[in-house]
Amino acid sequence: MSVLPLAASRPAARLSQSASAQKAADTPALRALPKVRRRQRGLMVGVLTLLIAALAAVLATNIYVANAQYEVVQLTNEHRDLAHQNQALAQQVQFLESPQALSNSAVTIGMVMPATAGTFDLSTGEIVSSAERASSSEVPSSFVSTPTAAQPDLAAVEVADPAASAVSGLLGTGALHTLRQPTAGDNGAGTAAGVPRSETGLHGGTIPAPDLTN
Amino acid sequence: MARTLSLRMRIGLAIVLALLVVLGGRLFHIQGLDPAGHAHQAVSNRLHTVELPAARGDILDTQGRLLAGSADRYDIVADPRLAGDYTVPDPDLGMQRPVTVEQTAEELAALLDAEPADVLDRLTAEDTHYSTIARNVTPEVHQRVMELRAPGVYSEPVSERTYPSGPVAGSIIGFVGSDGPLEGLESQADDALSGAPGERIYEVGADGVRIPTATYEEIPAEDGQDVRLTIDQDIQWFAQEAIAEKTNEYNAQWGNATVVDLREGREGEILAMADSETVDPSDPAATDELFRRPLALTQDFEPGSGGKSVTFAAALEEGVVGPETEFRVPYRMTVNGETIRNARSHADYDMTTAGIYARSYNTGTLMIGDRMEEQTRYDYLRKVGYGEPIDIGLGVEGQSILRPPEEWDRRQPLTTQFGQGYTGSVLHNVQLYQMLAQDGVKHPLRIVDAHLDPDGQEHPVTTDPERIFSSDTSQEMLKLMEGVVEYGSAMGAKIEGYRVGGKSGTAEAAGAAGGFDGYTVNFIGVAPLDDPQFVVSITVHRPVGEFGDWDLTNTFRDIMTHALTSYDVAPSEAESGAYDGFVGQRQDYPW
Numbered sequence: 081m082s083v084l085p086l087a088a089s090r091p092a093a094r095l096s097q098s099a100s101a102q103k104a105a106d107t108p109a110l111r112a113l114p115k116v117r118r119r120q121r122g123l124m125v126g127v128l129t130l131l132i133a134a135l136a137a138v139l140a141t142n143i144y145v146a147n148a149q150y151e152v153v154q155l156t157n158e159h160r161d162l163a164h165q166n167q168a169l170a171q172q173v174q175f176l177e178s179p180q181a182l183s184n185s186a187v188t189i190g191m192v193m194p195a196t197a198g199t200f201d202l203s204t205g206e207i208v209s210s211a212e213r214a215s216s217s218e219v220p221s222s223f224v225s226t227p228t229a230a231q232p233d234l235a236a237v238e239v240a241d242p243a244a245s246a247v248s249g250l251l252g253t254g255a256l257h258t259l260r261q262p263t264a265g266d267n268g269a270g271t272a273a274g275v276p277r278s279e280t281g282l283h284g285g286t287i288p289a290p291d292l293t294n
Numbered sequence: 295m296a297r298t299l300s301l302r303m304r305i306g307l308a309i310v311l312a313l314l315v316v317l318g319g320r321l322f323h324i325q326g327l328d329p330a331g332h333a334h335q336a337v338s339n340r341l342h343t344v345e346l347p348a349a350r351g352d353i354l355d356t357q358g359r360l361l362a363g364s365a366d367r368y369d370i371v372a373d374p375r376l377a378g379d380y381t382v383p384d385p386d387l388g389m390q391r392p393v394t395v396e397q398t399a400e401e402l403a404a405l406l407d408a409e410p411a412d413v414l415d416r417l418t419a420e421d422t423h424y425s426t427i428a429r430n431v432t433p434e435v436h437q438r439v440m441e442l443r444a445p446g447v448y449s450e451p452v453s454e455r456t457y458p459s460g461p462v463a464g465s466i467i468g469f470v471g472s473d474g475p476l477e478g479l480e481s482q483a484d485d486a487l488s489g490a491p492g493e494r495i496y497e498v499g500a501d502g503v504r505i506p507t508a509t510y511e512e513i514p515a516e517d518g519q520d521v522r523l524t525i526d527q528d529i530q531w532f533a534q535e536a537i538a539e540k541t542n543e544y545n546a547q548w549g550n551a552t553v554v555d556l557r558e559g560r561e562g563e564i565l566a567m568a569d570s571e572t573v574d575p576s577d578p579a580a581t582d583e584l585f586r587r588p589l590a591l592t593q594d595f596e597p598g599s600g601g602k603s604v605t606f607a608a609a610l611e612e613g614v615v616g617p618e619t620e621f622r623v624p625y626r627m628t629v630n631g632e633t634i635r636n637a638r639s640h641a642d643y644d645m646t647t648a649g650i651y652a653r654s655y656n657t658g659t660l661m662i663g664d665r666m667e668e669q670t671r672y673d674y675l676r677k678v679g680y681g682e683p684i685d686i687g688l689g690v691e692g693q694s695i696l697r698p699p700e701e702w703d704r705r706q707p708l709t710t711q712f713g714q715g716y717t718g719s720v721l722h723n724v725q726l727y728q729m730l731a732q733d734g735v736k737h738p739l740r741i742v743d744a745h746l747d748p749d750g751q752e753h754p755v756t757t758d759p760e761r762i763f764s765s766d767t768s769q770e771m772l773k774l775m776e777g778v779v780e781y782g783s784a785m786g787a788k789i790e791g792y793r794v795g796g797k798s799g800t801a802e803a804a805g806a807a808g809g810f811d812g813y814t815v816n817f818i819g820v821a822p823l824d825d826p827q828f829v830v831s832i833t834v835h836r837p838v839g840e841f842g843d844w845d846l847t848n849t850f851r852d853i854m855t856h857a858l859t860s861y862d863v864a865p866s867e868a869e870s871g872a873y874d875g876f877v878g879q880r881q882d883y884p885w
Contacts, residue, residue, distance in 0.1 A: 148506075149506040153504075163366075167433075168434075171456060171458065178460065178462065178531075180459070180462065196790065197859060199791065199864065208791060209790055221538070223538030224531060225461055225574065227460025227461075227574065227576065
């Protein structure tokens with residue numbers, strides 16, 4: 081932007097241009113300009129501050145969102161690991177609850193098939209049929225095989241280990257502790273609770289690269 | 295500053311402006327018009343779509359115990375274009391350590407329990423960017439594979455079916471192959487079980503991390519319905535053990551034990567449909583093809599003496615005989631040139647209708663059946679269900695062959711009266727005794743109790759009952775059946791404290807080469823007769839031995855006792871209602 085001398089815009093000055101050009105040009109120009117500059121400087125400082133503040137805010141939000149994203153991924157992984165552990169334990173229970181498995185367990189602790197049960201008629205107080213003594217040779221047959229898929233899953237999670245290393249046994253706070261901090265190495269649970277998946281994957285950084293693609 | 299720009303400056307400014315216009319135009323061309331689709335391509339490069347599989351519904355037993363469920367598993371896949379040698383940082387050495395693709399293959403093979411050479415082949419397969427290394431690995435193994443951080447090795451989440459009770463009810467549940475359900479309920483109820491898969495769409499940066507502020511869409515999956523069966527897992531297992539033991543004892547081809555509920559509100563529900571050998575749905579290939587589907591539906595055979603019940607019920611219903619009508623029953627008789635004999639030679643006996651039924655004499659049955667027209671007898675056979683397939687909602691129909699009277703040969707008018715010359719499945723026979731035990735009303739047999747939405751909403755499966763026989767006929771038939779157990783052909787079926795009735799049967803089994811070369815033995819019983827609660831049917835096909843060697847009543851007694859005690863049916867001191875079998879005082883005539 082080019083600033084014309086004030087004198088040039090005045091018709092009166094134009095008329096006496098040749099006579100007193102220097103006198104007319106000097107006085108008003110010098111007084112007006114510094115005022116304008118001072119005002120502009122303040123404005124520019126303000127705008128710059130605002131800009132920097134806005135940038136800093138955007139940066140801070142961005143960093144926060146990015147960090148929160150890592151946290152979300154980590155919590156998602158933790159949730160998935162725990163869900164898997166829960167699933168494996170539930171399966172273990174289901175396999176152990178199957179009739180064949182129950183029958184086998186019963187036989188191993190020495191149980192036999194029941195003989196005739198005794199019955200009373202409560203309204204008359206009579207014995208309807210008397211009970212017989214069960215024979216120790218009446219062991220249930222085992223033609224129906226136990227589920228084949230049971231074996232690998234039974235090995236996957238050993239519920240006794242985390243329970244034993246818990247703070248105070250299976251009940252009370254110990255159970256909670258076990259749930260929150262699973263023993264490392266069991267069913268991938270060691271990756272939970274904020275522990276990095278693998279130190280080698282950091283490439284010098286402090287935040288592990290999460291893989292959501294799984 | 296000069297008042298006007300010099301010529302040089304003007305030219306320079308014009309050039310800069312011209313260049314700016316060109317660049318601006320180009321920018322608009324690329325970004326705005328995008329004729330080559332770069333922007334779109336960039337987005338689609340960043341966009342990742344992951345299918346969110348819908349959880350397949352569970353199959354439950356009548357008490358809600360899990361028979362088939364789903365578990366999270368992973369398929370380990372490789373992109374051979376990306377697989378190769380790589381380096382990992384070694385904490386001991388403090389530097390990068392090279393890993394060759396062969397070493398990767400070995401490590402993978404150790405984790406996946408596979409052959410290293412095989413894994414290497416898949417890792418280095420040419421002309422493909424997708425080769426499956428292992429299927430359905432557990433989350434634990436998957437975790438260890440991912441910790442290798444081998445390039446080009448990925449995983450895909452899949453859902454695997456688990457069958458916690460293995461072969462218990464295996465043939466009913468069916469199984470799932472790698473391409474989808476193959477047999478049983480898994481196949482029949484597939485639409486209800488599978489639900490609709492969802493989708494997750496998000497953008498990923500070059501380093502594989504999701505871009506937090508970019509597109510993120512999630513269409514949730516709609517989970518499948520659970521299917522609750524009428525099967526009681528415990529009784530099913532007990533019946534499977536019992537029938538396997540019996541089949542093993544007689545070295546038979548197959549055996550079946552079926553238990554049907556008669557309790558109020560649950561009429562016609564199949565509590566157990568046990569085969570002598572049952573497929574484990576987790577490993578169907580290990581079982582002979584015969585046992586992969588329920589035998590109670592797939593096998594049809596001549597019902598034998600059990601079929602006499604139709605003749606007797608029809609005769610009572612038509613009023614041509616009463617339960618104590620007297621007959622003089624010979625060992626052998628000839629009708630229209632065809633000679634019919636009883637199982638064992640005996641003198642002529644003066645017997646009642648009940649006695650003929652209890653001793654299961656063919657000749658006596660003919661004397662009763664001949665009081666009705668051929669067509670009438672045929673109509674009753676059709677009414678109770680023979681001659682048409684039986685469907686219990688399992689996708690497999692039980693077959694029954696019964697020709698109309700005009701197509702019968704010379705012998706069939708006689709043999710159809712005592713359960714030969716036509717065939718039916720186990721469930722055809724069980725359906726007959728269900729209606730005889732329940733006031734003459736047919737409650738169609740069924741195996742699916744209800745469909746359950748993921749939110750717990752129930753959709754019960756119902757059937758329409760239909761009256762076939764009168765209440766009187768039903769009552770008389772139960773008394774005839776009681777005679778069979780009390781003094782007739784199945785005295786081993788007695789259970790102390792309960793009134794038990796039933797009918798045994800032995801029919802010749804047709805061989806593959808024509809003619810008869812074996813037997814099908816069965817017994818169907820009902821208890822307690824004062825208020826029938828259960829029907830139990832035992833069938834053994836082609837037992838080894840001679841006619842008369844086989845007795846199924848102890849198996850019946852074990853299963854019936856188990857059902858009665860499991861469901862808290864109290865014993866009663868009710869008096870027997872059986873009629874005398876012989877005319878006069880003496881009842882103990884030799885067989």
